[in-house]
Amino acid sequence: MHKEYIGYDEALKKTLKHITPLDVVDLPLSDCTGYTAAEDVRARVDAPSVDTSLKDGFAVRAADIARAAAENCIRLNCIGTASAGGSETDRVLPQTAVRILTGARVPDGADAVVAEEYARRSGDAIIISEPIDKRRNILPQGSDIARGQPVLLNGECLSPGKIG
Numbered sequence: 001m002h003k004e005y006i007g008y009d010e011a012l013k014k015t016l017k018h019i020t021p022l023d024v025v026d027l028p029l030s031d032c033t034g035y036t037a038a039e040d041v042r043a044r045v046d047a048p049s050v051d052t053s054l055k056d057g058f059a060v061r062a063a064d065i066a067r068a069a070a071e072n073c074i075r076l077n078c079i080g081t082a083s084a085g086g087s088e089t090d091r092v093l094p095q096t097a098v099r100i101l102t103g104a105r106v107p108d109g110a111d112a113v114v115a116e117e118y119a120r121r122s123g124d125a126i127i128i129s130e131p132i133d134k135r136r137n138i139l140p141q142g143s144d145i146a147r148g149q150p151v152l153l154n155g156e157c158l159s160p161g162k163i164g
Helices: 008-017
Strands: 057-060 074-082 096-100 112-115 119-122 125-128 150-152
Touching: 057 074, 057 125
Parallel strands: 074 096
Antiparallel strands: 057 096, 057 112, 074 125, 119 125
16 A cells, blocks of 8 residues: 655644644743743833943033043032932932942933043042043933833743743
8 A cells, every 4th residue: 555645734734723722821930931922921111111321430411521522621520329229319410420330220311421431530520531422321221121012922932031
């Protein structure tokens, strides 16, 4: 007797015709490795949730130091410190700066972060000799993932990385 062979696509079609998906189960996230997502999962919040500093340095208004140069150093009054997870409420006003640590929320009023190595301390002030572009050294809110963006798609396998 002669056997007839079929191709992959036809074999897959015949197989899928005779199987049904398993019931959806709710499990603790820590037990989900190797399972398959039963629905799309979308981000509920932005990550990061606020603009954060990429560097240790000083949160400033870029316009305040736009004319800075070696022969025209700009002096800004340092009015506080912002640290990651802190609840600082200092607002950067014209001609002021806030000392900021990596991962800290960028204070209101600031639109750039001067890296520490490009500023010199002088008492309660900092001295800057180079201009900086707006948004420099700032990780924007939602730049890793924005609220509503899919983080896992229906049918996707749950790996440790996806679960994280």
